[in-house]
Amino acid sequence: MINNLPLIYKIYKKLLKSKRSYLKETGWIRSVEKGVPCDSHGNPLPWMNYSVIAFLNERLKKNMSLFEYGSGYSTLYFAKKVGSVTSVEYNKTWYEDIKKIKPHNVQIIYQEIEPYGKYCQTINSHGKDEYDIVVVDGKERFSCTKIALSKISSSGVIILDDSHREEYQEIFSHLKSEGFSSIEFEGLKPAGNRLDATAIFYRTGNCLNI
Numbered sequence: 650m651i652n653n654l655p656l657i658y659k660i661y662k663k664l665l666k667s668k669r670s671y672l673k674e675t676g677w678i679r680s681v682e683k684g685v686p687c688d689s690h691g692n693p694l695p696w697m698n699y700s701v702i703a704f705l706n707e708r709l710k711k712n713m714s715l716f717e718y719g720s721g722y723s724t725l726y727f728a729k730k731v732g733s734v735t736s737v738e739y740n741k742t743w744y745e746d747i748k749k750i751k752p753h754n755v756q757i758i759y760q761e762i763e764p765y766g767k768y769c770q771t772i773n774s775h776g777k778d779e780y781d782i783v784v785v786d787g788k789e790r791f792s793c794t795k796i797a798l799s800k801i802s803s804s805g806v807i808i809l810d811d812s813h814r815e816e817y818q819e820i821f822s823h824l825k826s827e828g829f830s831s832i833e834f835e836g837l838k839p840a841g842n843r844l845d846a847t848a849i850f851y852r853t854g855n856c857l858n859i
Contacts, residue, residue, distance in 0.1 A: 675699045677839060686722045686839035695723030695786075697810050698836035701847040705730070708857045709782075716772050716780045716800065719787030720747045720757055727784070728752045735776035739768055739788055762788050769793045772800050779805070781856045785820075786810040794820050798827060804856040812848035824850045832859060 664670050665678065672678050676688035677699075686694040694702060709730035717724060720736040724747055727734050734755045738744040744759040751757055758775050760768045769792040772783070783797040785807060797807060809820060812833055821831060829850040838845050851859045 675837075675839075677837060677841075680839035684840075692729075693722040693725035694839055695726050695810075696721065696838055697723070697786075697847045698834055698838050698841075698845045700836040701808075701834035701849070704834060704849075710856075713781040713856060714777050714779075715782040715784065716776060716797070717784040717786065718768075718772075718790070718793045719784075720744065723784065723786065724751065724755055724757065728755050731782070733777070735772075735780075737768065737771040737775075737787070766792060769796050772797055781805050782808065784808045784810070790817060791820055791823070795823065802856070804852075804854050806855050806857055806859075807850040809848045809850065811845065813844075813846035821848070828852055830859075 664672050674689060676694065679689050679691060680686050683691065686696045688694055711732050713731040714733045715727050715731045717727065717734060717736040720738040720743065724734055724736045732754065736755065737758045737760050738747065739760060739762045741759060744757065748757050756776060758771055760771050762768050769789050773796065779800055779802045781802050782805065783801055785793050787793065790809065794807060801807065807824065809817060811817065824831065829852055831848050831850045833846050833848045835844055835846045849857065849859065851857065
């Protein structure tokens with residue numbers, strides 16, 4: 650614990666009080682206040698680190714379609730950036746909450762986690778024949794990633810949140826064997842307090858121009 654009042658005050662002035670502080674400009678402080686991931690104006694953000702959010706802000710386009718394993722404020726964010734969003738959610742309460750506020754270009758599906766893989770297979774039974782972007786941010790991430798490979802377009806990308814976790818490293822190996830390269834972004838998440846990472850897997854000629 651820091652037991653140095655002058656240092657604590659200096660940190661307070663730089664990161665909390667200053668109008669141009671990183672924590673204010675990114676919306677980190679607003680996210681803490683509201684208890685949800687949002688920017689400095691209160692607009693929804695995905696609960697991903699600010700580095701990857703900044704990257705996606707510049708590259709997502711309205712002609713793109715997106716499938717999302719795991720719904721939330723990310724669903725609302727992506728709905729403003731791309732043409733259509735299809736999202737599957739396993740938490741019934743969260744599904745009902747997002748369903749009430751989703752915009753017209755979002756299709757949200759409730760699917761329990763079952764031993765026969767229905768959650769992972771949702772991408773095959775709902776939405777479009779193929780997607781430009783698949784976001785893997787829910788349960789059974791390795792299985793979801795493998796199944797998603799048959800549903801992304803030739804220029805499609807896969808976004809894996811929490812890519813720093815040890816249990817997800819097999820996803821890197823599998824996608825590399827399928828011809829994908831990866832780029833990883835690190836930083837704070839909205840209201841987060843540690844270093845988190847998100848990886849984007851892509852091939853030549855991808856829709857994000859990586």
